[in-house]
Amino acid sequence: MTATAERPVSTGRPKAKIRLGDRVFSTATVLSGSLILLVLVLVAAFLVAQSLPAFFAAKGTLPDSSTNFWTYVGPLVFGTVWAAFLALIIATPLALGIALFISHYAPRRISQLLGYIIDLLAAVPSVVFGLWGVLVLAPFIQPFYNTLVDKLGWIPLFAGPVSGTGKTILTAAIVLAVMVLPIMTAVMREIFLQAPVLHEEAALALGATRWEMIRMAVLPFARSGIVSAIMLGLGRALGETLAIAIVLSPATVINVFLLTSQNPNTIAANIALQFNEAQGVGLNTLIASGLILFVITLLINMLARYVVNRRKDFSGAN
């Protein structure tokens, strides 16, 4: 090490020796990083390339004798958004409740275990949820639908005729809600746990009950996190395929009746059901509808991530 002292002092900063290994390695990492961006671009490019024929398809070549692509995809977009919306209405209060239960109510010792139990739901493949939804939930809940239509049929949402199989959009929404619960709960739980403990203790010391403490110290802190959790759940619900394809009995309609057997289908489920029989322009149409779904979910996810990243403290969203 004495050699350094004798080395003539150069004018600039000392330059690190550039090694071949370093070059190769850093290039490899940059390449694979850029590959991800490339894949995302390719996804968009290939989908666009394959869907162009559908956008300019002549009248009569489209499936379901639609006049143009947009009249074909319209009911599907409505169905996708409507099913996801219903699922979120069910899932959001539940997710809030579960996240609060795990982070602030359950005994400390078992709260981690409870978190695992909810994560178990995320491990169940969607096709199993579909099977359960159609063979267990639908027959179980159908008598309840009968009662609803009989007693509350004057409300448009519950208008008849009631579905005899229970394969309605409400059943599909319930299954969807169960499926998006884990991600929403996980994000909310992280954020509730990050609420400043000092604020919580201060609130309790002033005599607040536990609910008042949560309302004053936890919820205001977690607001943007809750919003992004809801949007992440929305992204999941929009793209869910097989559960809907199995549970729903679809029709080409736009309506808001929850309990009939004429339900608007979703984009993803429609693709799954039609894809293996489709050919020619029909195939392009399905891919084009997939492109629409891609754009919708991309926008929602980017919005969610933007909300999360704006407050970097909430890095809980995975």
Next chain:
Amino acid sequence: MSVAIRQNTSTGSNTLTAGKLPKGISWWILVGSWIVFIAVFLLLKASGTTADFNVVGAFFFGTVLFDVLIVVISRVVEGGRKAKDRLVTSLVTTAFIVTLLPLISLIYTVISRGVARFDVAYFNESMRNIISVGGGALHAIVGTLEVTAFATLISVPIGILTSIYLVEYGRGRLARSITFFVDVMTGIPSIVAGLFAYSLFAIFAGPAIRAGVVGSVALSVLMIPVVVRSSEEILKIVPNELREASYALGVPKWLTILKIILPTSLAGLTTGVMLAISRVIGETAPLLLTTGFTTSMNYNLFSDRMMTLPVFVYTQYANQGPIATPYVERAWTGALVLIIIVMLLNLLARLIGRIFAPKFSR
């Protein structure tokens, strides 16, 4: 509670003198309400109004009764503020119990209906020439393993190299945009990933292309972001002292990463990869579009249709034969096998993470 704030509640009583329910009373009320509704539904069954004993109904309505009871009692004894607190507590607990109901029902159904065909034939026969009873899912299990293994082979190098870039090299705009788009990519609907892989291969191989490798590409689109995110988290917790010590000894950066950082975080990386596998192994939609379905064995990823377990479950349910029961039974057993695989992967991943974790991590 002797330090309660002095204020007049809406009932006009002094909170300082308000009563307090004995500890643990809420649990007793909860159990009591359940018992009440179990009794009600048992009576309904005995009187013949309902055909079966409604377990879910009993626990659901029992929990609702508990919510009402606890609030009313607390309001009378403890006053408004405490009653509101009790209300929220019971609602939050109810949310948890309500969510457990479908989970328990699902696991119970899958196990009870899945064991019917959980036999030897299921694991060493395919569906070739089977139109009714018998047959198995060997072709589907082999297909799932091959497709997932190849997807892992694609995703793991890309994913881990990217996370190394993000943690060790990444500065500036490229790193930020990669982070952002990896986040966005986690939200790509699985069916869109399937469509992408299909369109990619359809350009070269024509619109009738169905092969295992297409499915692998689709799965790796879903898997890469998960691997990147988990590896990134793990690499970040490798202490900086290790890097600095290595640099101080004159070790080049790439050797530092290869010999110091990766071995230190190996357990965490393995856990992340296995969790990612468990996440994509149950994907159905992309495989339905890309690998197609068949009833025969096919070991070759690069040609012909290939059955996978999730698609097997779906087709057994969706394309039932003239006698439906054996098909539905096979579907349930497929679901059971799938859940077992996913759970095993999850458990193994957590075990590896726990056992081989370096000592400094907590």
